[in-house]
Amino acid sequence: MAWEPLHAPEAALESEPLFLLGANGGGNAKDKETIIWDESRRCFAFRWPSLLDQVSAKRFFQDLQASAPWDQLRGRHGNVVRSTCWYVRNGCSCGYTYGNARVGLTRSICSQFKKTMEDLTALVFSSLAPGLSPDLWPNSANLNYYADGLQSVGWHADDESLFGGKCQDCSIVSLSLGGRREFWIALKDDEAEPIKETVVEVDLQDGDVLSMEGMMQKHTMHFLTREPHHRAPFWPPRINITWRWIVNHRPCCFLRHSATSAPCAKDLHVPQSFPGERVASSPWMKPWPDEFQHPPKEWRCCMQCRHNGWQGGRNCVEVKGEWLCRHCASACRGQEVDPTDRMVEELRRRLVGKVKLLQKKRCLRNSWESFCDRNQGFRDPGRYSPTLLLSWLESVDEVPEDLQKVLQEAQAELATMSVDGSSTKEKLVIQGDQERRRQNKLLQHRRKKHPDKAQKGGAVLRLDVSELYIAARRSLSALAVLGSLGLMISYLRFILIV
Ligand SMILES: O=C(O)CCC(=O)C(=O)O
Ligand SMILES: [Fe+2]
Incomplete structure (x- = not known):
């Protein structure tokens, strides 16, 4: 299903100009891709493939991996679903809560992390919006660390009141570092659930930037899929940074009463140029190989990689009697296998x-x-x-x-x-996993001390109890010896006196 225009459309671009990073010619503008252009909903999304070159992407990945104060988010079964951290700048001290997870305000930020984030913000925004003054760069960023392909983010919209995205234009700029992952965008239904038939699939590679602009957070949701089960544990880690503009500061924030607003169209200082595919570009089909652009898609579990992205399936096409996802369909047609897939296998x-x-x-x-x-x-x-x-x-x-x-x-x-x-x-x-490392250290220490006996768990406990018993017996015999010595001395003194 295409993204049918809304009956009651949002304000037109002509009547209410929009701050649109994707229309100002920044970044490597010639490679920029328009992923969503939906004027009736005022929804726009763009991707800049490899905005960061591989060397910088790797350096920033390593810096953030080591210096960011990561907090693990756990699911219902205690499994780590991803690690996150929250960064604020320009004097803001707001925390951030989404769903039932509170990810900020991070307790202690080391100077290396701050420097890395400032460098990265400058690199990305001076490239995407060269005319935008640095004090208008975003004042916050949410960072996610996905250790493998099992870690992910479920369907959601970043529509918290902090960013004002439920009722006004709201730009979110996301940078991907590390392993490639699939990012899906879909229209929201009346119950705030994603509409399967409108899913747009985007691959986010190392160094790619993606923007969601205008009213995306009001009308759409997004999702980072898990990778197919047998490959997911071997998937290379990924870091994602999403910059946002906080416009409604929290009551406890120093900037609560300052008039902060997100930049507007004139702050870009360049005339905006709208992309050619202005009329209707959604759903975006580019990731599908040419021959699979038009054949009908069905929502199924891929018969080859068994990937069921959401509600038991994902968009699949029929190839030689089998229903396959776009990755398997391309491989089946002899197209080059993606380097991440090859490395993981x-x-x-x-x-x-x-x-x-x-x-x-x-x-x-x-x-x-x-x-x-x-x-x-x-x-x-x-x-x-x-x-x-x-x-x-x-x-x-x-x-x-x-x-x-x-x-x-x-x-x-x-x-x-x-x-x-x-x-x-x-x-x-x-x-x-500090607890496990601590226990391992303890175990190693015990092994060194009692090389013949030391075992895990119960065995170690038995060892301690038996040690206690021996120690108690030793002290008892020492007491008995002391007692008899005392008796002997008093007896000798008695004989001498007599
Ligand atoms: O990792 C991603 O690409 C998505 C992250 C995201 O949606 C979020 O942090 O809100
Ligand atoms: Fe998000």
Whole structure:
């Protein structure tokens, strides 16, 4: 279904000019893509592929990964759904809450994080809007860290009162760093649910910028899909920064009573030029290969990668009797496989191979099965994230010498194979699994102290109780010796006196 025009349209661009980054010729304007151009709803979205070159994107990824004060957001089952952090600038001190998650105000911001964010803001906005004065650059940003393809963001609109997006124009500019992910946009129905038939699929690659402008937050929703299940745990991490303009500051913010407003069209200082496809460009079909632009789509689970993005499916086309998503349909037609897909498959194949090799040598005390039991009964090593696999490899007791080499190789490979070059060790740190690291350290310490006895959990507890018992017995015998000594002394004194 196309995005049918609204019966009661929003204000026309002519009567109410709009601050539109996508219409001012900034960025690498010739590569800019118009993803949504819906004048009746005043909804506009643009993508600037590779606005950041690969070297800068990698540098900023590493800086933010290490310096941002990430907070883990957990789902209903205690799993980490993603990590976030919130950044405010220009004197603003507002916190940020969405859904039932509160992500700000971040407690302590290190100077490295502040510097990285300021540099990044300057780089992106001096490129996208060269005429815009720096004091009009956005005053806040929400950052998301997706450790793998299982972490995501559900359907939502960034329509909180802070940004005023429910009733006025509201621009949001998003930068993607790291692994490629799929971003979907759809129209909102009367119950604030996305309308499946209007889904627009966008791939966001390392260094890409996407803007959502005008009334996008009022009429549409967006969603970052999870990747297909068997590949998701191996998906390279991604960082996303979404800059926003806070226009209604919170009561506790220093800027509460200052008149802050988002920039308007004249602040761009250039005449806006509207793209050629001004009339109706939605739904945006560009990511689909040419031959699949027109054939009918059905909402199904892809028969090849089993990806069911939302409500059991995603847009699929029929290819040789099979219903396939656009990635599998392209691969099926012999088109070049995306480098992320290729890398993920290779990483998965290698690591699973190593684990199976370790499994075969059944001389390990801490068996793969016991690890599986502790981790909710998964049986297939291919379904584990590299992080979990590594934690298992590290928890294996008394790895025989020949296997130690295999383990070291697997770890070295993991460290070098991620697309962005960041090692899995770093990933462990960023996930903030401090409790597990603390316990591992404690365990290692105990192992060193009692090499013959130390085991996990109950065994360690037994060790402590038996130690207590021995200590108590020792003190009792010491007391008995002291007592008898005392008695002897009094007896001797009595004899001497007599
Ligand atoms: O990661 C993304 O691309 C989307 C993030 C997002 O929608 C948000 O932070 O509100
Ligand atoms: Fe969002």
